[in-house]
Amino acid sequence: MACQIVKDAAEALEKAGFRSGATVMAGGFGLCGIPENLIAAVREGGWKDLTVISNNAGVDDFGLGVLLRTRQVRKMISSYVGENAEFERQYLEGELELEFVPQGTFAERVRAGGAGIGGFYTPTGVGTMVAAGKEVRVLGGREYLLEMPLHADFALVKAWQGDALGNLVYRQSARNFNPMMAAAADVTLAEAEELVPAGQIDPDRVDTPCIYVDFLFRGARYEKRIEQRTNRPAGR
Secondary structure, eight states, rough: OEEOOOSSHHHHHHHHTTOOTOEEEEOBBTTTOOHHHHHHHHHHHTOOOOEEOOOOOTTTTBHHHHHHHTEEEEEEEEOOOOTTTHHHHHTTSSSEEEEEHHHHHHHHHHHHHTTTTTEEEEEEESSSSSTTTOEEEETTTOOOOOOOOOEEEEEEEEEEEEETOOOOOOOOGOTTTHHHHHHHHOOOOEEEEHHHEETOOGGOOOOBOOOOOOOOEOOOOOOOOOOOOOOOTOOO
């Protein structure tokens, strides 16, 4: 199906058939490169019992943290959650399921999901709680864990530029997990800061080809918050 250009996040979610109980990948690292408009629209839509695959869960009042506040997330598959007190509370009180994944393994599991790889072996996590219930093989005299790919019903990603065909370009560190997640879901919904005519993006600059993108719209009112602002001491 060719990518559809829609007016906003709400229309994208409606046309995509977004639903409660879905497994959702959300791009971003911390608050960098997160799909702000799509997250807000999911909150407004009220869908619940979501399994969210994301490196982290935002902060208490922004990013994926707003979906935790409204209790729309049933389970998180993440590698880092240290900036979110509400996440910690829900997890410790047994209100939220959590699958912790080492960050490198997390990235490769998402990539494997998009590449059609059935599984891969990694030494990361051997001898720790991460290894519980997983196959262990000795390769070259070293123990490795079998890790399975991650796949989602929907991927929510954020780009810097998108064109009329659905090709996407990410900007610097805001690229992070977005390209891998765009390839690892049944349906990919993308928001971009700029929409340009087809042919305006240099083919060599395309990060996510349009074949992976189902719905695209121009985002608005980006806050682009900084999680922790550090200032250099005066005079240095």
